[in-house]
Structure formats: structure tokens, C-alpha cells
Amino acid sequence: MAKQRPGFIADPVMRARAVSPLAGHIETGQFGVAVGQSPSVRLGERFGLSIAEVTAWKGRESKCRAAIKATASAALKVAPGSGSVKTAAGAFNIAPMRWLVSGESPELVANLADAVSEDGTVTDLSHGRTVIRVDGEKSRWVLAKLFAVDLSDAAMPRGNGLATAHHDIFAQIQRVGADAFDVYVFRSFARSFWHLLCRSAEEAGYRVD
Known part of the structure; x- marks a missing residue:
């Protein structure tokens, strides 16, 4: 470990013991799509x-x-x-x-x-944020239901990000791939935001791994 400056106390995430605020609320599988069809959005938590x-x-x-x-x-x-x-x-x-x-x-x-x-x-x-990955060809379409921001290639190249909010839920969004975005929300809002995101993705069809 690097030498820490006086007054700073590191509190690393202990993944073997940590519990996600979404535990018991994430249901894996495909939703909103007919049998044999592929979902347009993939959702998942980047835990730890x-x-x-x-x-x-x-x-x-x-x-x-x-x-x-x-x-x-x-x-x-x-x-x-x-x-x-x-x-x-x-x-x-x-x-x-x-x-x-x-x-x-x-x-x-x-x-x-x-x-x-x-x-x-x-x-x-680390212990106060939950990170949710939104990926897939309709990832922007789903996020546009929740956030009034421009997520186009020109406005947000890969790696770039911004701070915004959905009503009272503060969020920070970073584009991490061609159609992939990481959304950072307060841990206390994680469950509400997760269910909101799933409902927003139903129309497009989504998968949770």
C-alpha cells in the first residue's frame, strides 16, 4: 500500500464481506422480450x-x-x-x-x-455509491427517459461523463463503451433507481446477467 498522508484513513471495499444494496433485488434473466428475441439493453451492477x-x-x-x-x-x-x-x-x-x-x-x-x-x-x-452498467443498442434510448442530457457520440465521446439528476436522484454518468454507460448513484437510492431503470427498459427488452 502507498504511504498515506497524515489524517487520511483508507477504507477499502472488502468484497468477500461487503453486501450490495441491490442484494435480493436483482433478478437475472430476460424481461420484456418474446421467446426467441434478443433484448436491446443489458443491465448489471459493478459491485465492489x-x-x-x-x-x-x-x-x-x-x-x-x-x-x-x-x-x-x-x-x-x-x-x-x-x-x-x-x-x-x-x-x-x-x-x-x-x-x-x-x-x-x-x-x-x-x-x-x-x-x-x-x-x-x-x-x-466507495461505500456510499452504487454503480450500474447500462449497455446495448438502446441504452441511450432508455437513459433518455430518465435524464435530459445529450448522450450522443459527439456530445459524450468514450470516457467522458457528466453530473445530472432524475428528480431527487443525483447521478453521475460516464460513457465506457460504444453503447455502454456507467451510472453512479447514492447507495441509499440504489434500489429505487434500479427498479426505475428496469421499468424504463421493459419497452425495449432487457437482460440482467
Whole structure:
């Protein structure tokens, strides 16, 4: 583990012991499609990720972007919403001087805190967020029912993301593939959002693995 700066306590997700807020609420299979037809949307939870928010002090933005790149292999641009996603980690801009960083490594948040050092702050969100993957040819169509944002190729290239909301449910969305999006919501809203997402996908037909 990286050497942590004073005052920072890492609390990595212990996947063998952690319990998803969606436990008992995720039903696998195909829904909303006739026998023999293929669903247009795939839904699933990305459970056990390490998630952190990095906020740069004024004038230290470039150093924080460099720290994120060194830790999560995510090369970030200056433009609002810009991001980068790799197989095991990714990051995107959620507000001026603020980035959401996530990955599969249990050491990610501690390593980020060490890399950012005195150039900003790192907040561990691993235990307070649920990440749901929405994929498939009609993924944008389903998400457009819930969020009034532009998810087109031109507006959101792969890796980029944004912060938005569906009524009182705050969400951060990152495009992670050709038709794939990761939606970050507060853990306390996870069940409500999951059921809402499933109902929204019924018309297109969806699969839960």
C-alpha cells in the first residue's frame, strides 16, 4: 500500500464481506422480450469498485490530473466532462477542479491520496455509491427517459461523463463503451433507481446477467 498522508484513513471495499444494496433485488434473466428475441439493453451492477472524488486546490489542477493519470492510467483533458476509461479504472470531470475516479484495485483510493498529496483533497466514496452498467443498442434510448442530457457520440465521446439528476436522484454518468454507460448513484437510492431503470427498459427488452 502507498504511504498515506497524515489524517487520511483508507477504507477499502472488502468484497468477500461487503453486501450490495441491490442484494435480493436483482433478478437475472430476460424481461420484456418474446421467446426467441434478443433484448436491446443489458443491465448489471459493478459491485465492489473503489471510488473516490478528487478536488484540486486553486492552481493545482494540472498536478491533480497528473496524479490521477499516474494512479488510474486515466489521461484527462482540461475540457469540462472530459474523461478516460481503461479496463480496470477510469476517471472523468464532474465539476470545475473535481473528478470522479473509480477502479477495481482495493488500493486505488489510498494510492490517489498519496499521489495527490497537498495539491488537493481525496474523498473515499466507495461505500456510499452504487454503480450500474447500462449497455446495448438502446441504452441511450432508455437513459433518455430518465435524464435530459445529450448522450450522443459527439456530445459524450468514450470516457467522458457528466453530473445530472432524475428528480431527487443525483447521478453521475460516464460513457465506457460504444453503447455502454456507467451510472453512479447514492447507495441509499440504489434500489429505487434500479427498479426505475428496469421499468424504463421493459419497452425495449432487457437482460440482467
